[in-house]
Amino acid sequence: xxxxxxxNGPGSSTLPPVYDDGELDAALRRQRAPxxxxxxxxxxxxxxSASGSAYLEIEPREGEHGSGMKLTCTVHGPRSLxxxxxxxxxxxxxxHVKFAPFATKQRRGYLRDSSxxxxxxxxxxxxxxxxxxxxxxxxxxxxxVTIIEGESTRQDAVERRVEEWDxxxxxxxxxxxxxxxxxxxxxxxxxxxxxxxxxxxxxKDGKDASIVLDPVALEHESIxxxxxxxxxxxxxxxxxxxxxxxxxxxxxxxxxSLVSRAVQASRGTHGLISASLSExxxxxxx
Amino acid sequence: xxxxxxxAQDEDDEDEEQGDARDEILTPGTVITSNxxxxxxxGTYVPLNTSSITSSLAGTLTRTNKxxxxxxxxxxxxxxxxxxxxxxxxxxxxxxWRVDVxxxxxxxxxxxxxxxxxxxxxKRTETDELQIRSFFAEGDLLVAEVQQLHQDGAxxxxxxxxxxxxxxxxxxxxxxxxxxxxxxxxxKRQLWTMEAANGGGKIDVxxxxxxxIWISKxxxxxxxxxxxxxxxxxxxxxxxxxxxxxxxxxxxxMREIARCRSVILALVENGVKVDEDTVTRGYNEAVExxxxxxxxxxxLGGERGQRxxxxxxxx
Amino acid sequence: MANQQTLxxxxxxAYLHSSLSLSPPIRPDGRTAKQFRPLTAETGILxxxxxxxxxxxxxxxxxxxxxxxxxxxxxxxLGGEHYQEYVKSASGAGGGDAEEDKRGARGEWLEMTVEIxxxxxxxxxxxxxxxxxxxxxxxxxxxxxxxxxxRRFHWRLYLDIILISPPLSYPLPLLxxxxxxALLSTRLPRLKSEGDEDPxxxxxxEASPFLYPRQGAAAGSRPxxxxxxxxxxxxxxxxxxxxxxxxxxxALAVSLCEVRTQKGDESMEVDSxxxxxxxxxxxxxxxxxxxxxxxxxxGNFAASGTFDPSSQKKQQQQQQRVEEYPQEGVWKAPLGGTxxxxxxxxxxxxxxxxxxxDEVLDGLEGVDLS
Numbered sequence: 001x002x003x004x005x006x007x008n009g010p011g012s013s014t015l016p017p018v019y020d021d022g023e024l025d026a027a028l029r030r031q032r033a034p035x036x037x038x039x040x041x042x043x044x045x046x047x048x049s050a051s052g053s054a055y056l057e058i059e060p061r062e063g064e065h066g067s068g069m070k071l072t073c074t075v076h077g078p079r080s081l082x083x084x085x086x087x088x089x090x091x092x093x094x095x096h097v098k099f100a101p102f103a104t105k106q107r108r109g110y111l112r113d114s115s116x117x118x119x120x121x122x123x124x125x126x127x128x129x130x131x132x133x134x135x136x137x138x139x140x141x142x143x144x145v146t147i148i149e150g151e152s153t154r155q156d157a158v159e160r161r162v163e164e165w166d167x168x169x170x171x172x173x174x175x176x177x178x179x180x181x182x183x184x185x186x187x188x189x190x191x192x193x194x195x196x197x198x199x200x201x202x203x204k205d206g207k208d209a210s211i212v213l214d215p216v217a218l219e220h221e222s223i224x225x226x227x228x229x230x231x232x233x234x235x236x237x238x239x240x241x242x243x244x245x246x247x248x249x250x251x252x253x254x255x256x257s258l259v260s261r262a263v264q265a266s267r268g269t270h271g272l273i274s275a276s277l278s279e280x281x282x283x284x285x286x
Numbered sequence: 287x288x289x290x291x292x293x294a295q296d297e298d299d300e301d302e303e304q305g306d307a308r309d310e311i312l313t314p315g316t317v318i319t320s321n322x323x324x325x326x327x328x329g330t331y332v333p334l335n336t337s338s339i340t341s342s343l344a345g346t347l348t349r350t351n352k353x354x355x356x357x358x359x360x361x362x363x364x365x366x367x368x369x370x371x372x373x374x375x376x377x378x379x380x381x382x383w384r385v386d387v388x389x390x391x392x393x394x395x396x397x398x399x400x401x402x403x404x405x406x407x408x409k410r411t412e413t414d415e416l417q418i419r420s421f422f423a424e425g426d427l428l429v430a431e432v433q434q435l436h437q438d439g440a441x442x443x444x445x446x447x448x449x450x451x452x453x454x455x456x457x458x459x460x461x462x463x464x465x466x467x468x469x470x471x472x473x474k475r476q477l478w479t480m481e482a483a484n485g486g487g488k489i490d491v492x493x494x495x496x497x498x499i500w501i502s503k504x505x506x507x508x509x510x511x512x513x514x515x516x517x518x519x520x521x522x523x524x525x526x527x528x529x530x531x532x533x534x535x536x537x538x539x540m541r542e543i544a545r546c547r548s549v550i551l552a553l554v555e556n557g558v559k560v561d562e563d564t565v566t567r568g569y570n571e572a573v574e575x576x577x578x579x580x581x582x583x584x585x586l587g588g589e590r591g592q593r594x595x596x597x598x599x600x601x
Numbered sequence: 602m603a604n605q606q607t608l609x610x611x612x613x614x615a616y617l618h619s620s621l622s623l624s625p626p627i628r629p630d631g632r633t634a635k636q637f638r639p640l641t642a643e644t645g646i647l648x649x650x651x652x653x654x655x656x657x658x659x660x661x662x663x664x665x666x667x668x669x670x671x672x673x674x675x676x677x678x679l680g681g682e683h684y685q686e687y688v689k690s691a692s693g694a695g696g697g698d699a700e701e702d703k704r705g706a707r708g709e710w711l712e713m714t715v716e717i718x719x720x721x722x723x724x725x726x727x728x729x730x731x732x733x734x735x736x737x738x739x740x741x742x743x744x745x746x747x748x749x750x751x752r753r754f755h756w757r758l759y760l761d762i763i764l765i766s767p768p769l770s771y772p773l774p775l776l777x778x779x780x781x782x783a784l785l786s787t788r789l790p791r792l793k794s795e796g797d798e799d800p801x802x803x804x805x806x807e808a809s810p811f812l813y814p815r816q817g818a819a820a821g822s823r824p825x826x827x828x829x830x831x832x833x834x835x836x837x838x839x840x841x842x843x844x845x846x847x848x849x850x851x852a853l854a855v856s857l858c859e860v861r862t863q864k865g866d867e868s869m870e871v872d873s874x875x876x877x878x879x880x881x882x883x884x885x886x887x888x889x890x891x892x893x894x895x896x897x898x899x900g901n902f903a904a905s906g907t908f909d910p911s912s913q914k915k916q917q918q919q920q921q922r923v924e925e926y927p928q929e930g931v932w933k934a935p936l937g938g939t940x941x942x943x944x945x946x947x948x949x950x951x952x953x954x955x956x957x958x959d960e961v962l963d964g965l966e967g968v969d970l971s
Contacts, residue, residue: 087378087424089893090934117728124725125886129938134894164708190937230938237938241853244881246741255879256945263941374608425608425893454612457629530611530895532619532930540620540627548631555659584631587659588639 005111030212030219035261037196037214037268038068042177042276044184050074052185054276056177058169070149071173073181077141091136091187095124095143097174103150119171122240126175126230127182129239130193141187145174151216165199165217168228171242172197172214175230176269183277191232192273193239196266198258199226200247209248211258213265224248227258231266238263312341312356319354327355363388363496365441369432370476372453372494373443375422381415383422385430388460388496391440395422399433399444401451401527421528427453427500429492449477451527455535456490456502459547461554469554470497473561479504480566483573486542491565499560501546503535545572545584552591558598571597607847607888611895615932618848622834629844635950635957637840642778642968644786652787652812656779663765664775666783672750672800673710673757706745706755711735713760715776719767730773733883734762734780737825737856740880747812751797756789770843771885773854777827778965784824786970787812815970825858825880826961830947831887832939837950839957847892851939852885855951859962875959877952884944887935895932 032038039059047053052075060068078091085092097119099108112120127143151166175195183192199215202208202222209224217223225245229238238259247254312318318330320338327350329343341347345358365371365387373385373393384392400421402414414421422428429450430443445451461469470476470493477492488504549568553560558568571594576584586594609617620627626634640658647653652668715731716722738744748756760783762776788809790802803809813823831841831849838845846852860876951958 088891089423090891114728114732117723117725118732121725121729121886122883125884128886128890129936132936133890134934193938232938235937237940238944239884239938241882241884241944243879243883244736244740247879255882255948259941259944374610376608420896423893426610427613452612453610455616456613457616458609458613459629529897530615530932531897531928532612532615534929535616535619537623537627540623544620544627544629544631547629551630583633584627585633585636586631 030216032214034210034212035264037265038216040176040269040272042180042272044180044276044280046072047074050076050181050185051078052181052183052187054177054180054184056173056180058173068149069147069151069169069173071145071147071170071177073143073145073174073177075141075143075178075181075185075187077185078136078139078187079141081138081140085140087138089137090133091131092140093124093128093131093133093143094140095120095127095145095178097123097145097147097170099147099150103147115167119167119174122171122228122242123174123178126193126195126240127178129230129237130179130189130191130232131182132188132190135188141185143178143182145178147173151218165215165223165226168197168199168226168242169214169216171195171228172266172269175240176273180273180276183273184280191234191237192270192277193230193232194266194270194273195228195230196262196264196269197226197228198261198265200224200245200254200258211261213261213268225258227255227262229259229262229266231263231270233267233270310346311344311359312347313344314342316341318347318356323352325353327353329356329358330354362390365389365393365432365435365439365496367432367435369472369495370429370492371432371441371443371496372427372429372458372492372498372500373496374498375424375426375428378419378422378424381418383418385428385443387441387443387494388498389439389441391438393432393441393443394436395428395430395443395445397421399442399446401446401448403528422452426530427458429453429494429500452530453492453500453502454530455505455532456500457543457547459499459501459550461497461499461550461560470495470499470560475562478562480569482539482542482546483570484538484542486538487536489539489543489546491546491562493560493562493565499550501543501550503533503539503543505533541584545569545576548572548584548586549594552586552594553598555587555591556595558595564598568594568598607843609844609847609892611893611932613844614848614889614892615895615930617844618833618932619930621838621845621848622836624835626833626836626838628838628842630842634836635839635960637774637957637961637964638842640775640778642782642965644782644968644970651789652783652785654779654782654786656775656782658775660769661766662769662772662775664762664772664779665765666760666762666776666779668783668787669759669761670756670787670789671759672754675753675755706749708735708739708745710745710748710755711739711758711760713738713762715762715764717764717768717772730776731762733773733854733856733881734777734827737777737827737858737881738780738784740825740856741822741858741878743822750792750800753797754800760784770841771829771846771852773827773829773885774840777825777856778961781824781826781965782968782970785811785813822878823859823861825856826958826965827854827856827881828951828958828961829854829885830951832943832947837947839950847888849887849889850935851943852887853944853947854883854885855879855948856881857951857958875962877958879948879952882948884939890934890936892932892934894934895930897928897931 041057042054044054046055054073056071058069081092097116098112099116101108101110147170151169172195175193179193182189197215198211198213200209200211201215201220202224215223215226225247227243230240231238243255318339318341322337324339326332326339329341329345330339331342333340339354341356343356343358345356348355348357371387373387375383376386376392377384381397383395385395387393397415397418428445430445431450432441433444434442472495476495479488479490482489490502490504492500546569549572550560550565553564553568558564572586617629638658640656642654642656644654646655647667650667651670653666655665657663713731713735715727717727720727748758750756762780764772788811790809792800793803794801828839829841829852831838831846831852833849841849857877857879860878950956
């Protein structure tokens with residue numbers, strides 16, 4: 001949606017530089033196994049001024065530029081609600097997801113657009129299920145996630161319109177990083193929630209489809225459907241489910257396998273969160 | 287609207303004071319009369335430099351002796367002292383609650399106007415004030431009586447009777463309150479117990495004058511406590527009075543409560559007033575409806591509701 | 602929107618939850634688990650639009666959708682129209698590869714806004730609803746192709762959804778059904794020009810084709826519908842009212858579209874040949890997580906009527922016990938997420954043959970499309 005509060009310049013007066021990335025060649029294809037997720041780097045406590053914070057980096061493929069993702073999350077609170085706010089027996093959670101203006105190929109404005117607001121709502125649903133909100137009555141907590149570098153920095157991404165699928169990966173990353181930051185802030189949770197994405201991709205000839213974990217849209221000819229879950233591994237529960245796309249007609253039960261694969265992906269990231277948290281605790285104890 | 291002649295005419299036959307003028311709908315700005323013998327009441331005003339009484343509402347004219355007033359066709363609930371109302375707590379303040387009673391202003395319930403646990407004679411302490419949320423918290427439903435009206439139209443409530451207090455074991459439904467058209471009308475009894483069909487036990491129906499309705503399972507008061515005398519009873523009842531725990535309710539009772547609620551919704555949807563008579567008759571009718579089919583459908587929306595209303599009007 | 606509070610007392614919540622988790626559930630308005638509220642619908646109500654519809658629920662909630670179309674030059678992300686012309690001249694093809702060209706169709710050509718009185722248009726809840734409906738519409742990738750005119754021009758479709766009064770329940774199903782009908786009644790002027798020349802249109806409105814072709818040659822997908830389904834205990838309820846949503850353990854918005862396949866004349870029966878396809882799902886944050894907890898008869902200072910320090914200590918212990926073991930009749934907001942088995946049974950209930958979705962689509966088919 002266009003920024004309606006400011007006077008914007010003419011939309012088509014300048015053109016961004018075009019780099020010829022060449023054809024989608026074999027080297028760009030997915031080389032990971034279908035059930036492998038990309039390596040992640042997660043560190044908590046990166047922002048000293050916030051009550052809790054975390055940084056997540058998804059590693060781009062070796063020698064490859066721009067299919068990774070960098071996210072940071074800060075948690076402010078729990079702090080007391082403003083005087084004007086009505087009484088709440090629970091902690092009031094508010095989430096903000098924002099792309100840095102330079103995070104994608106096409107520059108983003110400073111105002112949150114509808115896709116960012118949509119992501120915030122998803123993230124809120126995912127986190128709210130995990131929090132034990134009645135431990136903190138009359139208080140508020142703000143969770144702010146900034147995407148420093150998005151996945152679609154390549155020209156191909158714009159050209160092939162894969163942003164809509166990348167949003168799922170972004171949400172998965174947001175959930176994971178926010179979960180780590182909340183744990184770092186010392187806010188009670190029933191379980192550590194983690195995000196996972198799975199997609200149904202068509203092969204080159206478009207005949208058969210297979211499910212891959214942690215998909216990178218650029219690496220595949222076309223994505224038919226994708227699913228992102230926020231999952232609590234120890235309780236075996238889903239707090240947020242987001243699915244979109246088209247499943248090949250007769251197999252209506254395919255959504256189950258897609259969701260269960262997404263759950264599998266989030267189990268993978270869950271291990272990482274716990275490892276990173278225990279590492280952080282270990283370093284403070286020494 | 288009324289020219290002097292017709293007013294004069296009506297004056298002649300005092301008995302016919304609810305004459306045809308009553309059925310006519312006045313709109314704001316309509317001159318009712320310029321005869322100075324009439325007094326202006328609610329819903330009317332006198333424009334500057336004139337002596338003609340003008341309607342300020344859309345509604346029908348009512349005459350009480352020499353007082354002319356306009357009753358609106360639709361309006362929000364207007365509290366009157368002694369009204370039995372159902373309200374919902376929306377805000378908790380230092381020594382009082384603010385209660386939504388569907389009126390223009392939130393009603394006020396002072397902590398001094400409730401029954402404190404441990405007997406009627408107990409003194410209000412600071413501890414009570416600190417624990418104010420343990421009596422009523424945001425969202426709680428209560429039944430109360432309008433005790434007093436303030437200048438700004440806000441009402442003060444009280445619950446100083448065993449009949450009043452927090453509501454449990456039932457469902458809530460909001461319809462239009464008094465003020466014309468369909469909805470709850472003031473009547474002799476706003477609260478009654480009826481025997482539910484299909485072995486559903488007894489259910490209580492409480493029609494708040496403000497249009498808020500509570501339908502619940504009837505709880506027999508403890509016979510032993512009653513025997514123990516009025517003071518003891520006070521004590522034993524108070525242990526329940528601020529609880530929000532429901533008693534065990536049978537499935538059959540729940541079904542009949544839901545049936546009763548859908549009867550009320552159907553009445554409102556089809557423009558029938560809601561009072562003890564229409565609800566009991568409607569309920570019996572609905573039980574008959576339910577027996578027509580095997581699965582005993584208790585939903586009364588759409589066509590079934592229209593049938594119900596027609597059946598009630600037919601008698 | 603989902604977190605817009607419906608204030609209910611703990612006793613009400615506990616009652617509703619226990620009556621809804623019965624089998625079969627007892628809903629406060631007496632409906633069965635799969636029953637929708639009756640509604641009235643009409644289409645083609647606004648002559649100034651390309652397509653419009655109005656749906657009205659019995660409680661007075663009403664939604665109006667207007668669809669407007671404008672012609673727009675297609676700007677290629679790579680450098681304007683010249684690029685396209687270049688490609689065209691290079692390939693030297695005529696209109697034969699139109700299917701191939703249509704791959705350039707973009708979802709951005711559809712602009713969708715939702716207006717709900719009492720909420721800002723950039724409110725997170727409103728945006729969520731708009732994105733949900735938009736995503737369902739674009740999910741199959743077929744919709745944008747309908748807006749393609751030629752390589753240089755396309756239709757820009759504005760879909761404006763307006764709710765007339767503040768909603769009495771989560772308005773998703775209402776908005777979705779209205780949108781469905783409006784799109785079915787949408788017509789675009791018939792194209793007279795050929796190839797990539799500036800588009801010229803037939804000004805006879807009667808001759809204009811429908812965006813979604815009518816029966817007869819009715820192959821292809823139909824606009825999606827989105828159903829809101831909640832799970833309370835073991836019950837699965839469709840079209841929840843606000844009270845039901847307030848006690849829901851989980852809520853799921855499921856969008857599906859009907860795909861009609863061209864078959865021989867002997868199987869012209871529409872009902873049997875209907876194929877439902879899941880196009881999108883989202884969990885909706887159930888407002889139950891923010892409901893006030895109930896107070897059991899024991900362990901409440903006000904109820905027990907006594908107050909002294911020793912009893913307070915006992916209370917705290919009791920409180921802790923209460924936290925762990927739910928008591929009958931005491932409301933406690935749900936914690937944690939939803940088991941996948943529950944979500945799966947919701948999806949199955951939606952996609953079931955001859956189930957609710959079929960019923961709703963049958964009902965919508967009965968609406969006179971003008």
